[in-house]
Amino acid sequence: MKRIFPLALVVCTAGAFPNATKAQEKVEIFDSNISMAQVLAAQKGWCDALITISQDYRTGGLAKAKATATKVIDQAYAYQYGPVAFKPTLASGSQTFRTAKEGALAYFVGNDPKFPNDKGFALTPWRTCTIKNQVIQLNGSSATTMGNVVFTEMNGAVTTVDKTWTFVREPDGSVRIVLHHSSLPFSK
Amino acid sequence: MKRIFPLALVVCTAGAFPNATKAQEKVEIFDSNISMAQVLAAQKGWCDALITISQDYRTGGLAKAKATATKVIDQAYAYQYGPVAFKPTLASGSQTFRTAKEGALAYFVGNDPKFPNDKGFALTPWRTCTIKNQVIQLNGSSATTMGNVVFTEMNGAVTTVDKTWTFVREPDGSVRIVLHHSSLPFSK
Amino acid sequence: MKRIFPLALVVCTAGAFPNATKAQEKVEIFDSNISMAQVLAAQKGWCDALITISQDYRTGGLAKAKATATKVIDQAYAYQYGPVAFKPTLASGSQTFRTAKEGALAYFVGNDPKFPNDKGFALTPWRTCTIKNQVIQLNGSSATTMGNVVFTEMNGAVTTVDKTWTFVREPDGSVRIVLHHSSLPFSK
């Protein structure tokens, strides 16, 4: 789950730039933006983590799944910096919004008496997690994606959700989720 | 619906600041951030606009409602600058995401053969629209809100949705929606 | 001087992205960042504008130079949105900082009794203006450059300055200077 994106300290010969006069001069670039590749890697990281927690539950039980989920949430979400805007797919009522880490963990692995309706989304025997982006917005160190995520279970059952994420790239190169709104498709 | 927020060109006497040495010196402030008040005004503007479109439909029919909705979308969303991440509450299937203005208009006032499932969300006889924020994230010229919006109809029926918005304040002071994910609460 | 950078509404086939499952799906990209090419074009635009004002002075006198300079400042600086952090090379004393448009215009074309020390930097018979970047920082919709700008006059005289700019790209695609600190090289 470690996603360290080395900071973009690119030293290019100025010859690559139109105004350069001497090929031997150097321009140092400090690029603090999140790139498209980093956004897609962060999305894939979320999917991979979900599958890993699910596998860990099957191979190591709740303890293993919970340990993995704790690590994943610490690394992939921004709870240590402030309240995350997280509306999980199956959360409802007065516990719809999980702005603190505790609520995120309960959502993923359940078994928390404070969140009695949480079955543990990641404990489902997931087999695949696939992202289908519709729109991606790049705004400096943050980026928003909106689209579908398709989950398949071991038994072949398919769940599709509408999902929005905003990822923020920090100065140390890590990428964290500050916004996550997921919902089941509307049906009459 | 016009929401012009004058740019924060505040000229303060430096005496207000700790390092100032002479009370008569001036510091000019250029504040390009969106303020909490601007965020709340933009949310209220969205609610007010919905109620207005609904009223216009009752008093002036589809033509009036559509004219108002067109103006509202032009002013409140950022479609003229790029694809908006808009997942309306009741949109589904291959038309779930309304990244272009046309799809937003169809969602609000329906009657567009290209969007056959759109009944026109704003044509419902809405009476009130109330915002209940859970988390607000302030990030320079943009801000994200997540929480519930509660709609009541003339007949007293209540609809509650889970809603996320990201608003961007532009240099001219206008505030526009770049992200809007709305969903019905999950229920088993 | 018109520098309209069309907004990056790129529609790519999702096949280009790692998580894509169907080549026919599309991802819409809304890129609000300023690109390296836009930064370099804005710098070149500044140089070109200086040379143009200088030529206009020689061919059309002060009136023509002043008209061009007014247009340049309106388009290349952000004075209409707030106080610009502008420290011109040769400004000094209580008029060192030109946070309002009036002071920028006086600096470039002089002949303003309110700025008695301004000779009009752009009225010098400039022949070339060359940018030598040392560092470029890309931060979303804004970018900072630091380095030298080398001016040569018709008679061959060379002036080198240390120059820092921060450019901001607005939603309409225009790029404007919000920070400009220029100084003569230090010499003992």
Added chain:
Amino acid sequence: MKRIFPLALVVCTAGAFPNATKAQEKVEIFDSNISMAQVLAAQKGWCDALITISQDYRTGGLAKAKATATKVIDQAYAYQYGPVAFKPTLASGSQTFRTAKEGALAYFVGNDPKFPNDKGFALTPWRTCTIKNQVIQLNGSSATTMGNVVFTEMNGAVTTVDKTWTFVREPDGSVRIVLHHSSLPFSK
């Protein structure tokens, strides 16, 4: 020199906001912007650090001054994340721009054979360092200041410089300089 600004996790009763319907509801705020107070504290931190290095030189010699300067640069500048746009007041020639930490340290305490012209700006017996801001620009997590800084020596000598800083607030609450352009006032 430690400047930890706790993250703005303000939990307010929604009653403070216009759209609130129940006083007992809470809105969590995640404010990632740099505040005016943080900007002024960072400026003062720079001045205080300069005076401290100068004092340390007098009381503990070069070793002590260099140790303090190293710590100051690590904490107050962003060299660990990328090239800083730093043009010190008295740097010149091919060593005008100090984009790496090594060049910043040499500028402040001298005694580095790779930077033979550096006398060590902070080794001067400085007594006071006073900031006179002319313009402050607040742009989300970063802020730019432009104005004068006035230094007085033990013997009463006064040095005034034109100075521009851009400070960036990181998610951990620290505030770092990414841009620093300082120059002696122009005089004919």
